[in-house]
Amino acid sequence: MKRIIFELPKYIVADAGYGSEPNYDDVLNVRERIPLITYNQYRKEKTKKYKNDPFKTANWEYDEVTDSFICPNNRRLNYVYDSNRTDKYGFKRTFKVYECEDCSDCPLRSSCTKAAEGKNRKLFYNEKWEYQKQYVRKKLSNEKTGEIYGKRKIDxxxxxxxxxxxxxxxxxxxxxxxxxxxxxxxxxxxxxxxxxxxxxxxxxxxxxxxxxxxxxxxxxxxxxxxxxxxxxxxxxxx
Ligand code: SF4
Incomplete structure (x- = not known):
């Protein structure tokens, strides 16, 4: 659009199918525009069911001092290493990997993890993606930018x-x-x-x-x- 029609506007609006890390990256850093694009889980995350689900890692407490998460069984998942992945399009993602100190005798295990017996629950945390989601949530809950996004449905x-x-x-x-x-x-x-x-x-x-x-x-x-x-x-x- 920029090449053929006009300078891109300040806000780039699109529906949930386009809310991905590479797209947010492109809009924010390459085109230097503001994305008003929801991601797949956006609506789900707002539901009571999601917010009250103790097994959703988004609801787990995070301890900044020790860089660890606290699971529903009050055990710590400590940071262990970084994992780098490249998808089929060549886009690179970095995940911080956290591992629970001990899941062996946990009564909640069957609801919490599919990890093989003897293995502990791991959590893959993509800092950049979480930051981008937070950024978009903030923009969409803002009155002015939320209204711009709402126009997409009508226009x-x-x-x-x-x-x-x-x-x-x-x-x-x-x-x-x-x-x-x-x-x-x-x-x-x-x-x-x-x-x-x-x-x-x-x-x-x-x-x-x-x-x-x-x-x-x-x-x-x-x-x-x-x-x-x-x-x-x-x-x-x-
Ligand atoms: S399986 Fe592990 S991570 Fe999950 S609740 Fe139990 S102790 Fe915590």
């Missing part, structure tokens, strides 16, 4: 809804980037024409009955045009 989702439910645009009928670019361009043009009809009446030129008729008519024309265009586009040229 963005209805476009997809209209494309899919009304225009039946659930998949591309062509292959190859330039053709897909054109087909999507036509689809978005149809959406914009519909919006344009509605905006044109913002000053109340038409009565609600007239407006409904006009919108129905423009919707009919746009849909017919769009469906036929897709039929033509999906035919081979020779």
């Amino acid at each position: 963005v989702e209805p476009v997809f809804g209209f494309l899919k439910a009304n225009l039946g645009f659930t998949r591309m009928s062509v292959r190859g980037k330039p053709k897909v670019h054109n087909e999507l361009g036509f689809a978005l043009m149809a959406v914009n024409l519909r919006k344009y009809s509605a905006i044109n009446n913002e000053n109340g030129t038409f009565s609600s009955d007239e407006l409904r008729k006009r919108l129905c008519l423009s919707f009919l024309i746009i849909t017919t045009f769009f469906i036929h265009l897709r039929l033509v586009m999906s035919q081979p040229l020779f």
Whole structure:
């Protein structure tokens, strides 16, 4: 978008599927923008059930002085080593590994860990990811930035809804980037024409009955045009 359309705005808004460590890293450090993007567990973390679950490590007490966590059985998980992992895209993550001092006779063991008999519970803590999540939580709970995030549902989702439910645009009928670019361009043009009809009446030129008729008519024309265009586009040229 930055290369083709415009300078990126101050806030980058996207839905939960995009809330990942590489994406937060990119938005914050490479593009120097503020991510308003939830992560997968964001909603779950806010539930009572999650907050009251003693086996969720997010609910475990952390002791800064000894750099250790306290488990539900009041035993300590001490820091033992750092573990570095590289995913299939080459992104590197560092985890601080904590290990419980002794899980052997713990009555809570079956609810707490799947570690093999004789092994202690380990906790893998990604400091950077935890910091990023905290940063995003703070931004989303802030009134101003929370409101910006909330607009995504109103501004963005209805476009997809209209494309899919009304225009039946659930998949591309062509292959190859330039053709897909054109087909999507036509689809978005149809959406914009519909919006344009509605905006044109913002000053109340038409009565609600007239407006409904006009919108129905423009919707009919746009849909017919769009469906036929897709039929033509999906035919081979020779
Ligand atoms: S299994 Fe280990 S870490 Fe889990 S509650 Fe028991 S002692 Fe604590």
